[in-house]
Amino acid sequence: ADASWEEKAWNRLKSQIRPRGSLGLLENIAARLAAIKRSLDIELSKKLIFTMAGDHGVAEEGVSAYPQEVTSQMVFAFIQGWASINVLARHGGIDVRVVDMGVASDLPEDWNIVRKKIRYGTANFTKGPAMTREEAEKGLLAGAELVVKAVKEEGYQLIGTGDMGIANTTPSSAILAVFSGRPVAEITGRGTGIDDQAFQKKVQAIERALSVNSPSPEDPIDVLAKVGGCEIAGLAGAVLGAAASKVPVVCDGFIATAGALIAVKLAPAAKDYLFISHRSGEPGHKVMSDILELPPILDLGMRLGEGTGAALAMPIVEAAAKVLKEIKTFEEAGVTDTGH
Amino acid sequence: ADASWEEKAWNRLKSQIRPRGSLGLLENIAARLAAIKRSLDIELSKKLIFTMAGDHGVAEEGVSAYPQEVTSQMVFAFIQGWASINVLARHGGIDVRVVDMGVASDLPEDWNIVRKKIRYGTANFTKGPAMTREEAEKGLLAGAELVVKAVKEEGYQLIGTGDMGIANTTPSSAILAVFSGRPVAEITGRGTGIDDQAFQKKVQAIERALSVNSPSPEDPIDVLAKVGGCEIAGLAGAVLGAAASKVPVVCDGFIATAGALIAVKLAPAAKDYLFISHRSGEPGHKVMSDILELPPILDLGMRLGEGTGAALAMPIVEAAAKVLKEIKTFEEAGVTDTGH
DSSP, X not given: OOHHHHHHHHHHHHTBSSOTTTTHHHHHHHHHHHHHHTSSSOOOOSEEEEEEEEOOGGXXXXXXXXXXXHHHHHHHHHHHTOSHHHHHHHHHTXXXXXXXXXXXXXXXXXXXXXXXXXXXXXXXXXXXXXXXXXXXXXXXXXXXXXXXXXXXXXXXXXXXXXXXXXXXXXXXXXXXHHXXXXXXXXGOOOTTTOOHXXXXXXXXXXXXXXXXHOOOTTOHHHHHHHHOOHHHHHHHXXXXXXXXXXXXXXXXXXXXXXXXXXXXXXXXXXXXXXXXXXXXXXXXXXXXXXXXXXXXXXXXXXXXXTTHHHHHHHHHHHHHHHHHHHSOBHHHHTOOOOOO | OOHHHHHHHHHHHHTBSSOTTTTXXXXXXXXXXXXXXXXSSOOOOSEEEEEEEEOOGGGGGSOSSSOTHXXXXXXXXXXXXXXXXXXXXXXXXXXXXXXXXXOSSOOOTTSOOEEOOOSSSOOXXXXXXXXXXXXXXXXXXXXXXXXXXXXXXXXXXXXXXXXXXXXXXXXXXXXXXXXXXXXXXXXXXXXXXXXXXXXXXXXXXXXXXXXXXXXXXXXXXXXXXXXXXXXXXXXXXXXHHHHHTTOOEEEOSHHHHHHHHHHHHHOGGXXXXXXXXXXXXXXXXXXXXXXXXXXXXXXXXXXXXXXXXXXXXXXXXXXXXXXXXXXXXHHHHTOOOOOX
16 A cells, blocks of 8 residues: 555545544545555445355364354355345445355355365364365465456455354454464354353363464464464455455454454555454454454444445445545635634 | 334344344344334335534634634535535435524525524523524424425435534533533533633533523423524424434434434433434533433544434444345244254
8 A cells, every 4th residue: 555645635634624533434444545546536336245155173062053054054045145244235235255165065056156165164173273284375365366356357346355154253263362362261252142161162172272283373374274264264365365456355353354364464564455344242353453453443243244244334435435535625615724 | 113013123133044133233223113113124215314504603702613604605515515414425325405494694595405594593602592492492393394394295214414503512512511410521522623722612601601591401492492503403303303203313423412312302202213323522422322322323433513424324224124124034044043
């Protein structure tokens, strides 16, 4: 991103017919968009969310409220247009593309999904690495390539990332534990709504995974391979692909932000292109946004995934671009400016 | 509003293909909409914001960063489509209607505004009442009638309220001081961005207004007349008109919520129809939302007015209606439900 364009944006924002700073976070978003697009005239109407699906071997430890088959059932619901992400994306004028990054079963040929399966779910990471380093790299590349192509070949201007995968708050907390160094219990939540007993199992599973695999915080691909997930690889890759394509990317909640964290650890400059859609209900999400130094746009108490937070926040990012371009300046409008 | 419909809504929300409660505040909004509309199939696509303008005699005390002529200059900008509210309302597919409730000057005949002027700005309330009781009642009725007609004759389904009026955070803080009993300095803010000296003048002006006029918290019309404003009367009336028409109404920030507070004090049942769009940057706004027991939907650090917060939140209210109607249930979709 180009800081000189951020400054040009602030100059315009400060001369618009309203009190200085009165649009709060929208102004920060607008200035960041200017730096990304090197322009004050930014169009973000063509919007796409990638909902990346994958299964997790650690599900067998009883860390989730739902059985693993729900991942593929939800993928079916997505392609039928029945699920939360479909409803919220339609409302926001956003296209949705569902990607099989690593669902544990073969999905029927006639399902309208993008097929990038890197393996049939991860291995149970309490017993060894979730996947190989090569698989993690393959997932990253697949996610990046999908975004690069969507931007280049189809003209998408704003990208969102979302997830589907039973048990995937578990690897997300594990990734965060590695990068934050915080105690696992402090950054692990109830996911889809587990009871105290399952919560204890979840914390112990993550602690075991960290001790069995010893992922290195200096090597983000090592972290991704050992305690990550197939869809998390795709989500990280999508952020890298957006940065490489110079388009803004809005990540969803806890799982998508875990992917974004991997991306930014791999390529710190990718952070300039990243927006966090909302504050997830998962307790670790605040730690993620603090590490990334990015404020969530919304805080609606949501904890669903699928890209639902991104679907609600992307129109607000688009609004910020219009604020920058369309609100007239005091000079243009002939309104008295007192410099406040 | 009808609590039995709220229960029906919760039953559907809890049986949708997602974890229970995972859409957070959207679910609360959805349930409240069901109670308002007595339906689970709610259409809110036809949306209208009333931006009510008025001037304030107290401006002569130096409580604002801008001179009074800016009120009419901004009304001109609104009808040209140049201002923040125009940009954000267009983005959200929301119509805007600008109402002269009490601008201090005559606005040109050819300006496309709604003319409901109840007086040429209020009197300086540090020296006596801002307006007469009759004027306050006239303003309330005008605001209510505008909404009732927009719903009945034009089919608007979701109403927003916004304000324009130099110095109007001053009467808004005064209204809040009467109803909350809190110290004036604690619930008074910097408005459009005043310095320490102007802030002191503002606090003193409000304290003087309360002591000179002795508005009675038991008599909301007395409060509105003595320390309110013409546009605040219209904003309060709009909330009453929405409740009478059984349509949801989304109030903007500090000034519009002051109007909503008057409305709810007059008719407590109106609260069922009210949504607070966002948390204003004004420190008193949290006290208002606490009194109203309504959580702001957004918190973007905005402090602009005009209806800008309403314009960003109304699409989220509309999204909640679609969540309720369109997300399939476990039974409808054939997804495994574990009851979490």
